[in-house]
Structure formats: C-alpha cells, structure tokens
Amino acid sequence: MKILMALAAGLLFGLGLSLAGMTQPAVVLGFLDVAGAWNPQLLFVMAGAVLTTAVGYRLVWRRSMPWLATGFALPRATRIDARLLGGAALFGIGWGIAGYCPGPALVALAGGIGSVGVLVAAMALGWWLAAQWQARTSNRLRG
Amino acid sequence: MHPWLLAVLGGVLVGLSAVLLMAMLGRIAGISGIASGVLAESDRAWRIAFVAGLLAAPLLLFAVRGDSGIGTPVVRWPWMAVAGLLVGLGTRLGSGCTSGHGVCGIARLSPRSLVATVVFVLFGMCTVYLVRHVLAGAGT
Structure with a gap:
C-alpha cells in the first residue's frame, strides 16, 4: 500500500510538472531570464503548488499521524548556515545553465534524450560526492 | 488551454502530490531528497x-x-554534465531543491526554505544573465 501511494504521488507530481511546462527547459530559463523576454509561467506553477500544499498540509496535520506511517518526518534543522546558502547557490548556477531542477530532469529522462541522461547521471554523481564529503566532515567533527 | 492556466493546474497537481505523500507516508515531497535516497x-x-x-x-x-x-535541451551535453553535477552537489549540501524548499518548505513557512529558494532563484537568474546577456556569442 505504501509503495502504491508513493507511485501515485510520483505520477501526480510528474503529470503536474509536465502539464505546467516545467519539463521544457526553455520555459524554465525564460523565467530566470529577467533581462530578456521574461516568462512568468514558473511563478504560476509555484503559486498553485504552494497554496495547495499549504492548505493540504494543515488539514493532514490535524491527524496525529499519517495513514501508513508512525509519524510525520519533518525537517528539524532551523539554522541558516553556510552549507544551506552555498548549496542553494551551486544549485541555482546549475539550474541556470541548463534549465533543469531534479524533478523535471527525472521526468524528462523518460523522453530518452541522451544529454538528459548525462545530466541525470552527473546529478546522481553530485549527490554521491556531497554525501561522501558530508560523512567525512561529520566524522572529523566527532573527532 | 492557455499555458499559464495549465501552469496553475499543474502546480495544483504537484501540491496534491505533496499532500498525498504527507498524508500517507508522512514525508516531504522533496525530489532531490527522495531520489538521492534511492x-x-x-x-x-x-x-x-x-x-x-x-x-x-x-x-x-x-x-x-x-x-x-518533454522539451528539447537548450545546451549541449558537456554543459548538461556541468549543470547536473552542480544541481546534485547543491541540492544535497543545501538539503533541498525547488520542490523540497520551494514548494513544501515555503508551504510549511520554514525560514530556511524561504532563504534557500530566494538564493537559488537569484543565482539562477544571475547565471542566465551572464550566459545570455554577457557571454552571449562566446559559445555555449
């Protein structure tokens, strides 16, 4: 049941991104190109998604726990530190170069375009490298 | 249907997906977190x-x-590789991407997510500005 619900959520997410035009890098880059022919489309997607999520989360949190798990796994970090800012900056640069963030990149992978495969493989390598680096620095902190 | 209307509708579907995942599994629908965990x-x-x-x-x-x-990529594969690596490193170090910070985090009113979203959108805008309006013609 848990697997089925995760699959349904992934499908819904992918359909939303596709219908919204977010799997077209030209549309995404058009939003980031404020000095050119600016395309606000991404803003409409964000508005629809954030409002729906904000209302839906509050309805869901009236329950003491999710239907298929024992608790809500919410991020606990509250500090705005160099890692958050540096990570967001690197992500922004990569996003601006090609117009893909992780969701649309994975959805577009199904299109069978070779260079999208290259981007997703490089992204996975980036996740792995960052995880190695984080494990090493946290070990050093522990002494 | 007008692309902007479809955009709102698509956004609502993304939101419903996030709500479904929270209601059923108690999880944030952050793509970089979910996929890197694979x-x-x-x-x-x-x-x-x-x-x-x-x-x-x-x-x-x-x-x-x-x-x-699915649209056509606008840069050639070496730049796709560079972009992918930066997106991977950045979303892992920064603990989230457009979905985890931009949608779920802002919906939770998380200050961390709001700041991260402003930072990656600004850096994305600056990068596009550099590529299209400063380095244009220098060959990407």
Whole structure:
C-alpha cells in the first residue's frame, strides 16, 4: 500500500510538472531570464503548488499521524548556515545553465534524450560526492 | 488551454502530490531528497516507486494526448554534465531543491526554505544573465 501511494504521488507530481511546462527547459530559463523576454509561467506553477500544499498540509496535520506511517518526518534543522546558502547557490548556477531542477530532469529522462541522461547521471554523481564529503566532515567533527 | 492556466493546474497537481505523500507516508515531497535516497539509504522501496511514478507521467501523457510535454535541451551535453553535477552537489549540501524548499518548505513557512529558494532563484537568474546577456556569442 505504501509503495502504491508513493507511485501515485510520483505520477501526480510528474503529470503536474509536465502539464505546467516545467519539463521544457526553455520555459524554465525564460523565467530566470529577467533581462530578456521574461516568462512568468514558473511563478504560476509555484503559486498553485504552494497554496495547495499549504492548505493540504494543515488539514493532514490535524491527524496525529499519517495513514501508513508512525509519524510525520519533518525537517528539524532551523539554522541558516553556510552549507544551506552555498548549496542553494551551486544549485541555482546549475539550474541556470541548463534549465533543469531534479524533478523535471527525472521526468524528462523518460523522453530518452541522451544529454538528459548525462545530466541525470552527473546529478546522481553530485549527490554521491556531497554525501561522501558530508560523512567525512561529520566524522572529523566527532573527532 | 492557455499555458499559464495549465501552469496553475499543474502546480495544483504537484501540491496534491505533496499532500498525498504527507498524508500517507508522512514525508516531504522533496525530489532531490527522495531520489538521492534511492542511491544510499535503507528505506528505498517507496523512493523507487515515487521515481518510477515520475518517469511514468510523460509516457502516460504521450499515450493519452500524443505529447509527452518533454522539451528539447537548450545546451549541449558537456554543459548538461556541468549543470547536473552542480544541481546534485547543491541540492544535497543545501538539503533541498525547488520542490523540497520551494514548494513544501515555503508551504510549511520554514525560514530556511524561504532563504534557500530566494538564493537559488537569484543565482539562477544571475547565471542566465551572464550566459545570455554577457557571454552571449562566446559559445555555449
């Protein structure tokens, strides 16, 4: 049941991104190109998604726990530190170069375009490298 | 339908997906977190299922209306590789991407997510500005 619900959520997410035009890098880059022919489309997607999520989360949190798990796994970090800012900056640069963030990149992978495969493989390598680096620095902190 | 209306509708579907995942599994719908966990963590089955759903979406759209919605890349593969690496490193170090910070985090009114979203949108805008309006013609 848990697997089925995760699959349904992934499908819904992918359909939303596709219908919204977010799997077209030209549309995404058009939003980031404020000095050119600016395309606000991404803003409409964000508005629809954030409002729906904000209302839906509050309805869901009236329950003491999710239907298929024992608790809500919410991020606990509250500090705005160099890692958050540096990570967001690197992500922004990569996003601006090609117009893909992780969701649309994975959805577009199904299109069978070779260079999208290259981007997703490089992204996975980036996740792995960052995880190695984080494990090493946290070990050093522990002494 | 006008692309902007479709954009709002698509956004609502993304939001419903996030709400479904929270209601059922108690999880944030952050793509970078879910997908990077496929490679590393132990709790993998639901993550693989979620990613499979993402991949199935354009195929379903293609079957229904003959258009997968997938656009053509605008840069060549070496730049796709550079972009992918930066997106991977950045989303892992920064603990989230457009979905985890931009949608779920802002919906939770998380100050961390709001700041991260402002930072990656600004850096994305600056990068596009450099590429299109400063280095234009220098060959990307």
